Amino acid sequence: MADEAYRAGCAALAKEKLIEGLHSLSISLSKSPPDKTSPVANLQSLISLTSGQIQKFPG
Numbered sequence: 001m002a003d004e005a006y007r008a009g010c011a012a013l014a015k016e017k018l019i020e021g022l023h024s025l026s027i028s029l030s031k032s033p034p035d036k037t038s039p040v041a042n043l044q045s046l047i048s049l050t051s052g053q054i055q056k057f058p059g
Contacts, residue, residue: 001027001031002027002028002029002031002033003028004026005027005031006024006025006027006028006043008010008024009021009022009023009024009025009027009028009043009046012024017056018050018053018054018057019054020026020052021050022047022050022054023047025043025047025050026047029043029044029047
């Protein structure tokens with residue numbers, strides 16, 4: 001489930017659908033095993049960057 005949500009999030013971001021991408025990445029993060037620290041950290045970073053973009057360009 002985490003991988004599927006991650007792929008959906010990346011696809012949405014590629015289409016500049018930031019809110020949809022952020023939602024999918026958040027789902028991926030919630031489904032990721034906490035012991036996988038590197039992927040979790042990468043997801044958190046991508047979520048942070050996406051959130052920043054949404055705040056800059058809310059439309």
